[in-house]
Amino acid sequence: ATTLGASAAQTGRYFGAAIAAGKLGDGAYTGILNREFNSVTPENEMKWDATEPSRGSFNYTNGDRILNQGVSMGAKVRGHALLWHAQQPSWAQSLSGSTLRSAAINHVTQVATHYQGKIYAWDVVNEAFADGSGGGRRDSNLQRTGNDWIEAAFRAARAADPNAKLCYNDYNTDGVNAKSTGVLTMVKDFKARGVPIDCVGFQSHLGTTVPGDYQANLQRFADAGVDVQITELDVAQGGNQANIYATVTKACLAVSRCTGITVWGIRDSDSWRTGENPLLFDSAGNKKAAYTSVLNALNAG
Ligand code: G3I
Numbered sequence: 001a002t003t004l005g006a007s008a009a010q011t012g013r014y015f016g017a018a019i020a021a022g023k024l025g026d027g028a029y030t031g032i033l034n035r036e037f038n039s040v041t042p043e044n045e046m047k048w049d050a051t052e053p054s055r056g057s058f059n060y061t062n063g064d065r066i067l068n069q070g071v072s073m074g075a076k077v078r079g080h081a082l083l084w085h086a087q088q089p090s091w092a093q094s095l096s097g098s099t100l101r102s103a104a105i106n107h108v109t110q111v112a113t114h115y116q117g118k119i120y121a122w123d124v125v126n127e128a129f130a131d132g133s134g135g136g137r138r139d140s141n142l143q144r145t146g147n148d149w150i151e152a153a154f155r156a157a158r159a160a161d162p163n164a165k166l167c168y169n170d171y172n173t174d175g176v177n178a179k180s181t182g183v184l185t186m187v188k189d190f191k192a193r194g195v196p197i198d199c200v201g202f203q204s205h206l207g208t209t210v211p212g213d214y215q216a217n218l219q220r221f222a223d224a225g226v227d228v229q230i231t232e233l234d235v236a237q238g239g240n241q242a243n244i245y246a247t248v249t250k251a252c253l254a255v256s257r258c259t260g261i262t263v264w265g266i267r268d269s270d271s272w273r274t275g276e277n278p279l280l281f282d283s284a285g286n287k288k289a290a291y292t293s294v295l296n297a298l299n300a301g
Contacts, residue, residue, distance in 0.1 A: 004280075004291075005038030005075075007298035011253060014039040014076050014260035015298070018232065021045050021062040023270065024069055028285045032266050033069075039076040039120070041231070041262050042066040043272075046079055047087045051111050055091045055103060060114055067118060078231070078262065079119040081126035081169065082108045083153050085140035093141065101145040105156045112160035121165035121199055121229065124157045125150050131172055135182035150186070151195040158196040169201030169231055175211025176220070187224050201231035204248060205264070205273075208238045215251035222257035232264040234271060234278035235290070242293040245280070249294050253301035 001007040008015035016039025023029045033040075044050060045062035052058050070077040083104055095103055112122065128150055130138040137143050150168070157166050168187070173180035183200065190197045200221050211217065218228045230252055235244045252258035265271045269283035277283075280291040 001299065002295075004036045004295060004298065007295055008260065009038060010298070011301050013252070013258070016040055016076065016078065016260060016262035017266050018043040018080075018262060018264045019066060019069065019266070020270070021065040024065060029266060029270070032281060032285055034073055037075060038073070039078060039260055039262060040066060040070040040073070041078040041080050043080075043265070044087070046111065046115075047081060047084065048092060048107060049087045049089045052092075052107055053089055055089075056106075058110055058114070063115075067115065071118075076120035076260070077118060078229075079112075079115060079122040079164070080231075081123040082111060082157060083124065083142060083149075084126040085138065085142060086127070088141075096141060097145060100141055101149065101152070104142060104145070104149070105152055108153050108156040109160050112157045112164070115164075116161040117163060119161065119164045121167050122157055122161070123169040123201055123231070124153050124166050126169045127171065128168075129170055129173070129179050129182050131179060133178045135178040135185075137182075151190065154190070154196050165198040165227065166196055167199040167201045167229065167231075168197060169203065171203040171205055171232070174202050174204050174206070174214055174217065176213045176217045177211075180217055184221060184224060187221065187226055191225050197226060199227040199229055199259070201229050203232035203264075204230050204234075205232060206235045206244055206248075208236050208240055208244075210235075210244045210247050214248065215254055218251060218255045218258055222255050227257045227259050228252075228255060229259055230261040233261060234264045234273060234276075236273075237277040241278075242289040245290040246293040246297045249297040250301070253297070
């Protein structure tokens with residue numbers, strides 16, 4: 001096939017992009033979006049600060065714009081992200097203890113209920129593990145409410161939207177390392193105790209190398225009984241950019257439970273990595289070598 005989405009669909013997968021509501025009036029942007037992708041993720045519009053700017057007062061205007069764009073394309077919509085230590089509204093940042101816990105769980109319930117039946121997969125919890133060699137949780141206001149905050153969030157999300165796949169999502173978990181092993185231990189514990197978890201997202205914000213055990217890492221999560229998804233892929237520019245994109249694509253195709261790939265933006269000028277040109281289209285919207293390598297890998301699969 002000749003587009004990313006259609007090529008991924010040949011093996012039952014999706015190929016998605018993170019998109020911004022504020023860019024949907026840009027015809028060059030939406031032209032590529034409508035042509036190439038069959039999944040969308042809101043880059044910021046479904047986060048806590050966007051959806052609950054004051055406590056108990058919800059604003060779905062921009063989140064709904066992303067949802068409606070996805071629906072108009074016949075695309076899957078990945079929800080991102082119900083709970084995260086970053087991009088919390090200031091009112092939540094000032095809470096702690098049981099007050100924060102109940103506000104957080106109410107947030108999960110309200111947002112997942114608003115989008116009930118419309119989201120393919122939710123990032124229920126984002127980036128809750130610490131970097132480095134410890135393999136443990138990241139300190140945050142949410143973590144300080146008790147180690148069970150993650151399972152409480154997953155249970156609330158399942159109750160609100162029983163048909164959405166519920167994911168844990170993180171970065172620097174793309175190879176076998178202490179952090180990814182910590183996440184895997186949590187997944188196995190959740191599975192053993194019946195805590196609802198369906199998928200793990202591997203952000204894959206990559207530099208000039210890709211871990212040699214990237215595919216093996218995806219596979220060990222799949223073997224634990226969850227789907228895996230590449231959720232925020234972008235790759236530093238350099239001689240290896242196209243090769244790294246191909247390696248990641250092939251790794252997903254080689255893991256039967258890898259259900260899709262999302263790139264974190266469309267054109268280089270849309271990326272949060274300013275000046276790094278980490279995406280598949282240049283700032284003028286032209287296909288880069290990395291685009292061709294991904295397309296070829298999808299079609300070889
Ligand atoms: O909304 C304000 C806008 O009113 C203001 O004019 C503008 C001026 O700076 O700032 C706008 O907010 C920015 C927002 O993006 C929307 O553009 C924030 O300052 C900025 O911090 C925010 O950055 C986002 C970042 O998450 C925040 O942590 C990036 O767009 C987004 O790509 C990035 O995405 C994260 C994932 O959610 C989780 N994984 C890592 C990934 C990259 O950091």
